[in-house]
Amino acid sequence: WLGADMRWTVSHLRNSIDMVNQNLGYAWLPKTQIAHLIEDKTLIPLNLDQGTTRTLNLYLMCNDNDRLGPAAQEFKEQLIALTNFS
Incomplete structure (x- = not known):
């Protein structure tokens, strides 16, 4: 296409x-x-x-997990929960 x-x-x-x-x-x-x-x-x-469904790769990269603020930490946790990724 x-x-x-x-x-x-x-x-x-x-x-x-x-x-x-x-x-x-x-x-x-x-x-x-x-x-x-x-x-x-x-x-x-x-x-x-x-071809009825398509998949995509999603990468979550954090340089320093310990320095993430509360909003970024919550975003990361929600994203992981939504994607069923651990």
Whole structure:
């Protein structure tokens, strides 16, 4: 798809959701962001044989854990909890 002659590139997820919602193409979108649109049938998932989900690598790097402030520590803990990573 990156080599496609005709494709849209957007810099914000909201733009991608809006474009798909206007029938300007398709995209892999996070379910958490579009669940309400699927529920009210505004968007309909494509029926694909394969490629229905995509994964990504997420890296959390802290130079010095002991020097993290309370907000950064909480962010780190919440991120770990959300990703089921230990």
